[in-house]
Amino acid sequence: MRATLLHGPGDVRVEQVPDPQVRRAHDAVVRVVATCVCGSDLWPYRGARPVDEPRRIGHELVGVVEEVGADVRTVRPGDFVVAPFSLCDGTCVHCRNGVHTSCERVAWWGSPDQDGEPVDAAQGEYVRVPMADGTLVVTPEHPDEALLPHVLTLTDVMGTGHHAARSAGVGPGSTVAVVGDGAVGLCAVIAARRLGAERVVAMSRHAARQELARGFGATDVVAERGDEGAAHVRDLLDGIGPDAVLECVGTKESMAQALATVRPGGRIGFVGVPAGGPELPVRQLFDTNVTVGGGIAPVRGYIPELMADVWSGAIRPGLVFDGTFALDDIADAYAAMDARTVTKALVRP
């Protein structure tokens, strides 16, 4: 089959790799119908860490089950499935606690599982899915082309935006600011409104993303950053700032923005992978009673509730995709996202 390999900074290629097969009784093999490029894929693409040898990349996929092992109970060949960005057994105490990303047998697309068996990455034609029962969620029916992008967001960005909002305690009547206008930040706007937020301020300097944020329910847009941005948000919200700030970037600047913006006693939900960000200033948190929560989103647990709203049309997160590429052209998708000419690229094998 064909799959994407990262060879080095700025160098992704589609190459022939071995076809995945069922190796264990709990495995499934899934034909990838759609995958995408994640903002977090750009870190290795930009050379954040050296690439010793070409490696598989991609962690977002939806597709059709081709084959299952003898012990698989909840999915069967022909099912359309959503795969979250991490694999889990679904039965351990952490999965039962809703922290699927801390599963005792957690595995990651593109890395060996805990048996040492390689797991395919998502940017390819097929994947072997260990722990298929724990990992995969079957959709109500096969989505049509119009629904497909929305379903695809359930693998990562919609669940991650939801996790930011949940971690920040967003609920009916909340006032919220969202730091970051990438796909996760935009999904966080959807999530905040879905959970009942009354005011959602999207912090964005890009006209197209501002418009999309408003379409997703943002009540206000603030283009300034830093202290000026925080002051503008405060002005909009009783002079004190929002109850919740959703930090959807992961840089030093974005966390500083969140800390400068949230009101005393408020909560920051952070879901951007910390990229060289500073440690959190404990004395400032103490003095202001600001809570910081979040982390790598356990999206597996959120898929069922969010899928219901995707299927009903109540939320339309797939609008974050503003570029579609064939798998063979995935290098163009990376380049476009790297240049920020595309917010989120959908890729079709």
Added chain:
Amino acid sequence: MRATLLHGPGDVRVEQVPDPQVRRAHDAVVRVVATCVCGSDLWPYRGARPVDEPRRIGHELVGVVEEVGADVRTVRPGDFVVAPFSLCDGTCVHCRNGVHTSCERVAWWGSPDQDGEPVDAAQGEYVRVPMADGTLVVTPEHPDEALLPHVLTLTDVMGTGHHAARSAGVGPGSTVAVVGDGAVGLCAVIAARRLGAERVVAMSRHAARQELARGFGATDVVAERGDEGAAHVRDLLDGIGPDAVLECVGTKESMAQALATVRPGGRIGFVGVPAGGPELPVRQLFDTNVTVGGGIAPVRGYIPELMADVWSGAIRPGLVFDGTFALDDIADAYAAMDARTVTKALVRP
């Protein structure tokens, strides 16, 4: 009147100071019936910061209203009142949000208020209380001697322990570990049980405090610290650690203990004044989905609900007092707490 002054490291003295008077229409003057020495008083006592000139000290008091200004509505002469460790107007947006410690007009015992008028500290015979309506809470009746210590804890340590538990999301069925066996940690045990925790592990190496913790409802005691302590707590709790860790010390070691002990997806409620502690490790929090919340406790808002339970006898936090001193002997109280021969000293003017 007589009041306590800190002259320098290890040097507290009771001296004559001017009698407080009503200066503003929102003031009250309160005769102090009981005060105490706080763990946080030991930081300046130990010379954490240089003392340029003798300064008043103490921030916990209950007493009887002597006189009120013309605008005071909710307290009147003869009322017995509880004063939280910070003063607030009770009407600003932060007070309405329950973050009384961030009141727009916040003031602190022993420091000038926002009008620049000096406010007495608590370790003396009388105090002027600006913003009396916002700050003071009238008790159902004058407490007898037996009830007095329990009521006195509402000024700080009981409310602070409660804040740790609330900030960590403790509720029915929670599993909890408490780091710190000082008065706040012991009150946090009470608070956790009161909020419905099923298991409360007190981390303590002191026999008397272990016993008190058990009396307050701790189901388990762990004497080890560091990784060994964390492992022991995990062993007690399904091998994964508690849902909530209440960090009631404020040192580098105690926060590290909390981080090492909490389960993935769990919450740390921290209320110890950070004393040179490290910044919080954002990447570790991200990877484990651990939430950190808390801070300087807005105890004013907690007094009514906690007072109801003190009055009914449902909670008996005053048992943390294991030494009573006359005001003239307050230097002995400091020395005893500094030497850890007394957990919490009650002081009678």
